[in-house]
Amino acid sequence: MTHLQRSRALRLLCTLGAVASLVVVLFPVYAVVVASFETTLTLLGNTYYFVPHGATLANYQVVLQAQAGHLLTSLIVGVGTAVLALVVAVPAGYALAKYPLRATVVLVSALLVAQIVPSIVIATSLFKVFHWIHLLNSYPGLILADGTYAIPFAILVLRAFFFSLPNEVMQAARVDGATEWQTFSRIVVPLGRSAVITVMVFAFLNGWGDFIFALTVLNGTTVEPITLAIYTYLGNFSQDWGAVMASVVFAIVPAAVMLVVAQRYIASGLTAGSVVG
Amino acid sequence: MAGVRAAAGVGADAAIARQNDELAPGARTGRGRLAAGRRRQVAGWLFLAPAILYLLFAFALPIAYNVMLSFEQSSPETIASFTAPFAGLANYRFILTDPTTQSAIIHTFEFTAGSLIGQFIIGFALALLFSLRFPGRTIGRSLIIVPWLVPLLVTGVIFKFLFQLEGGAVNQILLDIGLAQHPIDWLETPQLGLLTILIANIWLGVPFFFLLLYSGLQDIPIEVKEAAVMDGAGPWQRLRLVVVPIILPVIEVTVLLGFVFTVKVFDLVVALTDGGPANATQLITTWSYNLSFQQFIFGEGAALNNVLLVLALICAPVYLWLSRDSLRRSTGAGR
Amino acid sequence: MNLLEKRLNRGLAALAAASVAIVGLSQVSASAATSMTLTEIDYFSTVGQLKALSTYVKQFEAANPGVKVVLSHSPFGTYDTKLLTDASAHDLPNIVMSDNPFVPDMIATGEILPLSNFKGFSAKGYFKGIIDEGLFNGKYYALPVAGSNSIxxxxxxxxxxxxxxxxxxxxxxxxxxxxxxxxxxxxxxxxxxxxxxxxxxxxxxxxxxxxxxxxxxxxxxxxxxxxxxxxxxxxxxxxxxxxxxxxxxxxxxxxxxxxxxxxxxxxxxxxxxxxxxxxxxxxxxxxxxxxxxxxxxxxxxLGGEDYMVSNSGTKAQQEMAFKFIQGLQKPSQELYMAKVFGYMPPKPSVAKTFIREAGPEWKVFVNETLNAIPRANVLGxxxxxxxxxxxxxxxxxxxxxxxxxxxxxxxxxxxxxxxxx
CATH class of the missing domain: 3.40.190.10 (Periplasmic binding protein-like II)
Structure with missing residues (x-):
């Protein structure tokens, strides 16, 4: 074998390895899509079919009727979480990066630790606290709770980004007579656009995918996001896998959209999570 | 991928940070600037105010209240009231003696250790694979993060479907290739139930490990790799002696964060086994939920929460230490 | 990339605007024609159960213009937990269905109103085992939905x-x-x-x-x-x-x-x-x-479910909720509910007619149900x-x-x- 042939064979081997691992990684998603087109009878049978077997759209009809409202709820919660994260995190990230405050070290440490706190700990207490201040079963309550996933992360990512802004930019604005707020809102935020988008994408996905707070601070009648609805539906009709899988397809649509539209923000956010600061 | 670089660069830029401190406007003195400095202090605090309020409300208050709850004797009758009678250490005594709680704690350790090992090995292997040049690597790389984007509850539902006793895809594959004679009762047997949630969790965690380790590998200077090749080091030696030491900081952070994520896992298990059969797959998180929200004994649930919190916070000092340079960088521009 | 960001920004902004608009719309349309909405919860799932209830709701709404009854069905496995959570949040639906052995737990939450307080309540004429399901400290809190059953x-x-x-x-x-x-x-x-x-x-x-x-x-x-x-x-x-x-x-x-x-x-x-x-x-x-x-x-x-009135809502809503439950206790309605639900009517007088008209598939069940043992009556x-x-x-x-x-x-x-x- 010549050197060229060997490297070509090696490359082929790599491609094969990559394809094999992708098959394993992506099979569950593929299975969901296939199942969403199967009839209940097929899915209840003892045989699993790897390709669609008697395709039907019935599941989607069921789901569009039953789950459309829940999808909208999740959309509101996701957008709400993204907005909350921005309102709280953008100014805070900026202040922690660019203002010489004594509390910075303490606050950044607190944010790092906050990321570690398990949600169930927060959920148990928030249930009682929300009960007390009448925030159970409400969008504001759920969004405030979902913010616990997104906000510490968002502040740290934005802080890391704002470090990279040259101080001269802000100084120039101040020399021109801009107030601190004007400097922030007209100069800093537009410059930080890509970090802001990363944070928004993550916060949206956090709010969209949340289940633990939906389970604890909602009782599923007034406000019921798609994750909770799927869980309830599965409890009610655990044999109706077709409809469950069609709901699942809808529940992962935003993730798929984000993957196509905002891939680079997701990748940078994922890795930024490890340095956070 | 700006952040990617950063992953490998934990602690790389402390020196620059210190330099920049001197350039930071706030550090200057001068009469006219003093008022400006104070104004900036005020502005800084105002920018921080929403975040501080939020942290107090959504983290400090729940944690403090959780500690209080753990010393209360609660029951279905006290759900509606904000406080309940003092219970002393009774709830902690419950944690120490209740068999299901004990097994939930043990399962959490097994689950966490198993997940980290599985995620690390697979994630690292994939990271090494995708560091090589071959056709299709770009698209493959972006597809690998798909599992991470699926909501955790949904992952649980999907795996419940795949691991069904009858008509489940996994059993069908095993039967087809002759690895099993009868369908395997994955979700109906205690040990296999635990294994199934482990497999599902590895699936969803691999992208995170992959992406971080992959970006770490990209930051190894080409000269270093070339030098190792010239020294005649084989692939295994190169990996052990050159690659791993260089990306060790990344590995540390990744494993640490992986630990934090895994200890918290809840949605996945609730959807997949709901702690069953017969509480055999309860983890600390799901059992705490069960105590508080299904048996309505919030005191016992809160006590178990505190055990979980202590367990998770064990890594806090390590985490802070790994992030020490970023912490020190209190003012001025970084990169 | 700039273009992408813009598109994404615009997309998210549009999503936000759309969701706000839809929430606004749904609130407006909800308050248009109805003057009172009653909420209900149950765990029913069969064709007959769902049909019987929705038919009754339609009749009830026609007889009480301006009143809208919203039924909701929740899975059996997590039902009791859900009721307790709702009770603790003081957020029970107006009309609460409970499996009969769980009625004592519901009364214990303090969120259920005694039915004896309402005008027109009567505990007479029922099988003792059934009406006693809602008896606590000398007061009745519950009435049967459709009667009783067994397996x-x-x-x-x-x-x-x-x-x-x-x-x-x-x-x-x-x-x-x-x-x-x-x-x-x-x-x-x-x-x-x-x-x-x-x-x-x-x-x-x-x-x-x-x-x-x-x-x-x-x-x-x-x-x-x-x-x-x-x-x-x-x-x-x-x-x-x-x-x-x-x-x-x-x-x-x-x-x-x-x-x-x-x-x-x-x-x-x-x-x-x-x-x-x-x-x-x-x-x-x-x-x-x-x-x-x-x-x-x-x-x-002995199986079967009861309806209760929660203390959620206004006095008028509570009274209307009671009226809803009371309407199910008319002999003709009881007979209809029992037939469509597949239950034995809760009163001996109605049960007699029911047994006479029941098909052969009821042979085993009539006997078993009449002799069935309540689960919680003594244990609470x-x-x-x-x-x-x-x-x-x-x-x-x-x-x-x-x-x-x-x-x-x-x-x-x-x-x-x-x-x-």
Missing amino acids: ALFYNIAMLKAAHVSPPRTWAQMVTDAKKLTTKSHYGIALTAEPAEDTTWQWEPFLWSNGGSLANLSSRPAEQALNLWVSFIKDGSASKACLNWSQSPDAIDQFIHGKAAMEVNGPWNFSNLNAAGWYYGKQFGIVPIPVRVPGQKVVAP VKYAKMSEATWTAIDSAIAGTASVKSALNTAASQIKTILKG
């Missing part, structure tokens, strides 16, 4: 014929029949073993008919009864997947879809069976639940906890976490503590 053994006529077996009368026959009835495509029997009340309820007739009781689970009769269930699993004549199955709809769906030849269940399934083209005497038959040895008397639990709030200990023992034994004996001993000691406290 018996359904079997698939064609499958039994194919396997040359006759319906079992004893446990030994049940075990051998189930084995013979198991083929590659279906099991001999479908069990219910989800971690919830329906599992205890399904097991109780085996326990009770054999002379056992929940108060003493570390006893021979209890051990024999649980051994029977576990032997179905060990023989491979029942699927272990039953650990996730509710009685309705999961276990009965296994039967309807031809995946199990026998299944213990109740008459509320007639509507679903008929809708799937299954008729008594043609596709399915019913026999009383088998007993361990011939001569033992079948003792089955303790029943729910005892039941949980019991179903946990059943699940541990089926899953193989513990042996039958040690699972029952664990439950017995838990129940001892519950009864003491």
Whole structure:
């Protein structure tokens, strides 16, 4: 074998390895899509079919009727979480990066630790606290709770980004007579656009995918996001896998959209999570 | 991928940070600037105010209240009231003696250790694979993060479907290739139930490990790799002696964060086994939920929460230490 | 990339705007024509149950212009928990349905109003066991939704014929029949073993008919009864997947879809069976639940649900909620509900008519229901906890976490503590 042939064979081997691992990684998603087109009878049978077997759209009809409202709820919660994260995190990230405050070290440490706190700990207490201040079963309550996933992360990512802004930019604005707020809102935020988008994408996905707070601070009648609805539906009709899988397809649509539209923000956010600061 | 670089660069830029401190406007003195400095202090605090309020409300208050709850004797009758009678250490005594709680704690350790090992090995292997040049690597790389984007509850539902006793895809594959004679009762047997949630969790965690380790590998200077090749080091030696030491900081952070994520896992298990059969797959998180929200004994649930919190916070000092340079960088521009 | 960002920004902004607009719209449309909305919750799932309720709601809304009743159905397995959570949040629906053994727990939350306070309430004319389900400290809190029921053994006529077996009368026959009835495509029997009340309820007739009781689970009769269930699993004549199955709809769906030849269940399934083209005497038959040895008397639990009025909402809403429940207690309505639900009417006078008109599929159920034993009447709030200990023992034994004996001993000691406290 010549050197060229060997490297070509090696490359082929790599491609094969990559394809094999992708098959394993992506099979569950593929299975969901296939199942969403199967009839209940097929899915209840003892045989699993790897390709669609008697395709039907019935599941989607069921789901569009039953789950459309829940999808909208999740959309509101996701957008709400993204907005909350921005309102709280953008100014805070900026202040922690660019203002010489004594509390910075303490606050950044607190944010790092906050990321570690398990949600169930927060959920148990928030249930009682929300009960007390009448925030159970409400969008504001759920969004405030979902913010616990997104906000510490968002502040740290934005802080890391704002470090990279040259101080001269802000100084120039101040020399021109801009107030601190004007400097922030007209100069800093537009410059930080890509970090802001990363944070928004993550916060949206956090709010969209949340289940633990939906389970604890909602009782599923007034406000019921798609994750909770799927869980309830599965409890009610655990044999109706077709409809469950069609709901699942809808529940992962935003993730798929984000993957196509905002891939680079997701990748940078994922890795930024490890340095956070 | 700006952040990617950063992953490998934990602690790389402390020196620059210190330099920049001197350039930071706030550090200057001068009469006219003093008022400006104070104004900036005020502005800084105002920018921080929403975040501080939020942290107090959504983290400090729940944690403090959780500690209080753990010393209360609660029951279905006290759900509606904000406080309940003092219970002393009774709830902690419950944690120490209740068999299901004990097994939930043990399962959490097994689950966490198993997940980290599985995620690390697979994630690292994939990271090494995708560091090589071959056709299709770009698209493959972006597809690998798909599992991470699926909501955790949904992952649980999907795996419940795949691991069904009858008509489940996994059993069908095993039967087809002759690895099993009868369908395997994955979700109906205690040990296999635990294994199934482990497999599902590895699936969803691999992208995170992959992406971080992959970006770490990209930051190894080409000269270093070339030098190792010239020294005649084989692939295994190169990996052990050159690659791993260089990306060790990344590995540390990744494993640490992986630990934090895994200890918290809840949605996945609730959807997949709901702690069953017969509480055999309860983890600390799901059992705490069960105590508080299904048996309505919030005191016992809160006590178990505190055990979980202590367990998770064990890594806090390590985490802070790994992030020490970023912490020190209190003012001025970084990169 | 700039373009992408812009597109993304615009997209998210549009999403936000759209969701705000839709929320606004839905709020406006909700408040347009109705002057009062009543909320309800139940766990009903069969064709008959859903049809009967929605028909009644339509009649009720027509008779009370401006009133809108919103029904909601929640899964059985998590239903009791959900009610307690709602109660703790002071956010129960106006009209609350509860399984009869859980009524004492609901009253204990303090969120349920005594019905005796409302004008027109009467506790007269009911079977004692049924009206007493809502009796607490001398006050009545609950009225039946559609009456009562019990369970018996359904079997698939064609499958039994194919396997040359006759319906079992004893446990030994049940075990051998189930084995013979198991083929590659279906099991001999479908069990219910989800971690919830329906599992205890399904097991109780085996326990009770054999002379056992929940108060003493570390006893021979209890051990024999649980051994029977576990032997179905060990023989491979029942699927272990039953650990996730509710009685309705999961276990009965296994039967309807031809995946199990026998299944213990109740008459509320007639509507679903008929809708799937299954008729008594043609596709399915019913026999009383088998007993361990011939001569033992079948003792089955009394089933059925009650409606209660919660203290949520205004006084006017509470009164309207009571009116809704009261409307179900008219003899003609009771007869209609019982027929469509597949229940026995709650009053002896109405039950008489019902029995006269009932089809042959009711033969076994009439007898079993009239003699059925209420689960919680003496035990009150303790029943729910005892039941949980019991179903946990059943699940541990089926899953193989513990042996039958040690699972029952664990439950017995838990129940001892519950009864003491």
